[in-house]
Amino acid sequence: xxxxxxxxxxxxxxxxxxxxxxxxxxxxxxxxxxxxxxxxxxxxxxxxxxxxxxxxxxxxxxxxxxxxxxxxxxxxxxxxxxxxxxxxxxxxxxxxxxxxxxxxxxxxxxxxxxxxxxxxxxxxxxxxxxxxxxxxxxxxxxx
Amino acid sequence: xxxxxxxxxxxxxxxxxxxxxxxxxxxxxxxxxxxxxxxxxxxxxxxxxxxxxxxxxxxxxxxxxxxxxxxxxxxxxxxxxxxxxxxxxxxxxxxxxxxxxxxxxxxxxxxxxxxxxxxxxxxxxxxxxxxxxxxxxxxxxxxxxxxxxxxxxxxxxxxxxxxxxxxxxxxxxxxxxxxxxxxxxxxxxxxxxxxxxxxxxxxxxxxxxxxxxxxxxxxxxxxxxxxxxxxxxxxxxxxxxxxxxxxxxxxxxxxxxxxxxxxxxxxxxxxxxxxxxxxxxxxxxxxxxxxxxxxxxxxxxxxxxxxxxxxxxxxxxxxxxxxxxxxxxxxxxxxxxxxxxxxxxxxxxxxxxxxxxxxxxxxxxxxxxxxxxxxxxxxxxxxxxxxxxxxxxxxxxxxxxxxxxxxxxxxxxxxxxxxxxxxxxxxxxxx
Numbered sequence: 001x002x003x004x005x006x007x008x009x010x011x012x013x014x015x016x017x018x019x020x021x022x023x024x025x026x027x028x029x030x031x032x033x034x035x036x037x038x039x040x041x042x043x044x045x046x047x048x049x050x051x052x053x054x055x056x057x058x059x060x061x062x063x064x065x066x067x068x069x070x071x072x073x074x075x076x077x078x079x080x081x082x083x084x085x086x087x088x089x090x091x092x093x094x095x096x097x098x099x100x101x102x103x104x105x106x107x108x109x110x111x112x113x114x115x116x117x118x119x120x121x122x123x124x125x126x127x128x129x130x131x132x133x134x135x136x137x138x139x140x141x142x143x
Numbered sequence: 144x145x146x147x148x149x150x151x152x153x154x155x156x157x158x159x160x161x162x163x164x165x166x167x168x169x170x171x172x173x174x175x176x177x178x179x180x181x182x183x184x185x186x187x188x189x190x191x192x193x194x195x196x197x198x199x200x201x202x203x204x205x206x207x208x209x210x211x212x213x214x215x216x217x218x219x220x221x222x223x224x225x226x227x228x229x230x231x232x233x234x235x236x237x238x239x240x241x242x243x244x245x246x247x248x249x250x251x252x253x254x255x256x257x258x259x260x261x262x263x264x265x266x267x268x269x270x271x272x273x274x275x276x277x278x279x280x281x282x283x284x285x286x287x288x289x290x291x292x293x294x295x296x297x298x299x300x301x302x303x304x305x306x307x308x309x310x311x312x313x314x315x316x317x318x319x320x321x322x323x324x325x326x327x328x329x330x331x332x333x334x335x336x337x338x339x340x341x342x343x344x345x346x347x348x349x350x351x352x353x354x355x356x357x358x359x360x361x362x363x364x365x366x367x368x369x370x371x372x373x374x375x376x377x378x379x380x381x382x383x384x385x386x387x388x389x390x391x392x393x394x395x396x397x398x399x400x401x402x403x404x405x406x407x408x409x410x411x412x413x414x415x416x417x418x419x420x421x422x423x424x425x426x427x428x429x430x431x432x433x434x435x436x437x438x439x440x441x442x443x444x445x446x447x448x449x450x451x452x453x454x455x456x457x458x459x460x461x462x463x464x465x466x467x468x469x470x471x472x473x474x475x476x477x478x479x480x481x482x483x484x485x486x487x488x489x490x491x492x493x494x495x496x497x498x499x500x501x502x503x504x505x506x507x508x509x510x511x512x513x514x515x516x517x518x519x520x521x522x523x524x525x526x527x528x529x530x531x532x533x534x535x536x537x538x539x540x541x542x543x544x545x546x547x548x549x550x551x552x553x554x555x556x557x558x559x560x561x562x563x564x565x566x567x568x569x570x571x572x573x574x
Contacts, residue, residue, distance in 0.1 A: 007524030
């Protein structure tokens with residue numbers, strides 16, 4: 001039901017982001033979505049790729065500090081208020097979102113947003129009950 | 144002006160005085176300090192064997208490590224009730240170096256600081272602002288009582304709050320500044336930002352110590368402040384400030400030899416070196432009651448000059464300290480050992496054993512940065528965990544080092560690995 005996200009710890013120094021993306025490209029991985037959170041000293045790069053387990057291994061072998069996290073891929077209607085409705089539902093259920101970022105491409109008519117919440121299953125239940133689609137990794141990693 | 148006639152003793156008389164005091168101190172530590180009795184016995188040495196100053200080299204060295212092992216009171220030569228003051232400085236590891244003073248030691252200390260400030264040019268009519276911190280550090284209290292002894296008006300401003308320092312200078316008509324050289328430069332910078340010209344504040348003398356500085360820095364200080372900038376030297380293990388200081392000639396620091404018997408040794412072999420050669424300064428305290436030390440290895444590099452000084456003092460002069468034989472850093476006047484940093488890091492899960500210390504100077508303030516590798520298996524992908532880790536490292540370092548470090552988490556294996564001794568410290572400061 002949820003998708004695997006790869007997090008990479010990066011020092012804030014020039015060339016590090018390029019090094020990660022170059023490595024993934026050289027191994028034929030396609031980056032589906034990404035986000036970076038950073039301070040002046042360090043950052044965390046979060047990635048959705050096809051074949052995350054393999055990408056994880058490749059990155060580790062190259063010396064990167066990597067961890068794997070499960071996140072939700074939520075389909076959001078691509079129109080004004082689409083995301084707001086989803087967030088309202090989670091808020092009303094008392095579910096906090098640690099972070100979220102969006103896919104570049106769409107799943108049909110809908111946008112796809114990645115969300116990290118504490119209780120994944122409860123979030124799925126809340127959203128599914130309202131007819132919101134949550135995509136599994138089989139779909140997400142192939143987009 | 145010369146504070147004490149002893150400072151002008153003919154060499155022969157000085158050596159006579161030194162020998163008789165050396166014999167006394169050796170006898171005392173032999174009787175009162177088990178550590179020294181054992182060290183002497185190991186060498187088959189009895190106090191009576193010290194018949195000339197040349198016999199000094201038969202005595203064992205004392206190191207900072209000996210003080211650490213005997214923490215806190217193991218090397219004291221008097222019972223605790225005879226002590227009236229304790230000071231401490233940072234040790235090479237978590238344990239500080241503790242020093243104790245009897246009533247007589249405090250009187251001696253004031254006298255010795257009086258010599259130092261008088262030979263630098265302080266007069267009883269001066270208003271002296273002390274910008275050293277008061278507390279376990281010997282700088283503040285040491286200068287304070289010595290200056291009062293001379294009859295100067297002391298403003299115990301302590302360290303920090305630079306705008307207030309400047310206001311005090313203006314309101315109280317301060318004429319003499321006591322601080323580290325870098326802090327004096329910083330005060331000048333702040334003054335200029337406030338639209339003040341430091342040279343017009345009326346200060347005529349700066350008494351500087353507790354960190355190494357260069358001739359270039361002196362010239363800059365003198366040009367900026369329009370005062371005479373003098374160097375003085377000391378360390379808490381020996382007594383604090385008051386071990387030696389420059390006279391008006393500004394050409395070497397007169398050591399109070401009747402209290403501190405100096406030698407220069409080769410730091411590798413421990414062999415005594417002839418006058419004029421550079422090496423490690425080793426000092427035997429001749430008059431201290433609380434914590435007498437035989438041949439204490441200061442780890443400071445200097446050379447001794449016995450030629451007569453035009454100022455009239457006959458005491459030997461040590462050259463301005465040029466470096467250290469160990470890896471101790473002096474950051475904002477505070478002693479820092481890389482081993483202290485290492486000890487803190489080893490205790491924190493989440494950071495690896497590899498670290499690097501980078502010391503730099505921004506303007507006139509030292510910056511102390513610790514880069515440490517994030518342990519590969521500790522990374523959770525959560526931002527908050529990294530921030531918490533960084534904050535923990537910073538707070539623990541601050542507690543131990545007494546300075547605020549900058550902490551930077553770096554990627555695993557990004558710091559240089561070398562075979563043998565790792566390059567843990569990069570000191571970018573040009574002193």
